[in-house]
Amino acid sequence: MTSPHPAVRLDAVTKSFGGRRVLNRVTLEVPEGCGFVILGRSGTGKSVALRHIIGLVRPDTGSVFVHGTDITELEGTALAEVRKQVGFLFQSGALFDSISVGENVAFPMRRHTRLTDAEIRQRVQSKLDSVGLGSDYDKMPGDLSGGMRKRAGLARAMALDPRILLVDEPSAGLDPITSEEIDELLLGLKQNQKTTLVVVTHNIPSARKLGDQLVMLDQGQSVAQGTVEELERSDNELVRAFMSSSHAG
């Protein structure tokens, strides 16, 4: 499963929306199996950077590589093949609200595998068990709490056992205990299944737990990159201030 290429590489990616530059020549590299955290204040382009990795947003200039494949210009089936290797946990869970929780998790399996209904049911049950929603197969997304929706979203993101998992603000809108539970689930995936994690957050305790490598974005630019300790010793005052806020959080 090891690859000579990094799991993800953004190469001088620039992106603007309506004349506002959100990412400015951002370069970063996520090693295989790594927990990689993108930090920064709100509106600094963290989520936009994450969306580039799965082709939901295309760079104006620069390139995006996933396992060595340049996905910048990929379309159709070729892009779909790359996306099957990447799971995405959205900030709100983004569950399809017209189908049950179990069918949400089953959706990628039904689309991309030849498993029988019984096999899918079994796998979905196992995914739901792993996120603590084993008894919620038939519930509708509207009946779930915020934390449960995020867990269900995580189960769906992991439906095809992707090699890379992208996570957008795992603790947003959650209480500290639920947030910690989600972090534990993510950590378990990294440690047990060797899944590469790319996590966007501004929650420093979460970043400390999940991040082997961290990058901090400010005004669309990468201002610091390294381990937690390296960022704590950064010359950049903003980075140090951001990291020290962890002790409060």
Added chain:
Amino acid sequence: MLEQASTRATTHLSTVGEFAVFAGKAARQAFLPPYEPRETLRQLYELGVRSAPLIAVSGLAVGVVLSMHTRASLERFGAESMIPAGLAMALVRETGPLTAGLLLSGRIGAGIGAELGAMRVTEQIDALEASAVDAFRYLVVTRVVACVIALPLLTTIMNFSGMLGGFIAERAATGMSLGLYFQRAFDVVNMSDYVPSTLKTMVFGFLIATVSSFLGFTTSSGTEGVGRASTRAVVLSSILIIVANVVLVRLIFFLYPEAAG
């Protein structure tokens, strides 16, 4: 002031251009594999079958009212026996297709605009894409195909229930039998009246589905945007149906001169 007007005009033109590309893509992809038969059938049920009661009840009411109006007019000339034929001709050629189109632009247009808009703002469309599914094909093309198939069928239901409504009114007024009513009605209506005017509703279906899907797909600004998309979907698809109808009627008269007789 002039600059503002120019900017607005450019924005509107650009939106029209984007819609044209969107509609063209939907029309092209409808004929290209991979197809989504399961989702298309589901949409056919949601948009078509579930609209049938609305169409049937409306058709019945329209038939009763049309019959009462026709009776009031034809009585003056002693031509009451022409009521079934007049009603059938009016329903099949114009009233049925146009009324069905406008009613469905309300029910289906609002539904698609709101559903896709909500899916956009809650990131469900992004989640589909992230699941390696072509969201355009899965959400838009299936709805377009379902609408294009459903509209002529629902128009036929509208025509039939309208005739039935007309019969109920006639029965109440004169005690006419069902057999005589339909014999008089179908004496004058032939296939060249029914086929072109019913098939033109495929264009109405295409317009309703593409306009509503476009507005839903491009929704922004949260729940307020969803409401706006839903309202605009109804307004724009209704206007487009009325305008398209003028062109289509002219086209039908050109292709089927006997339909103008």
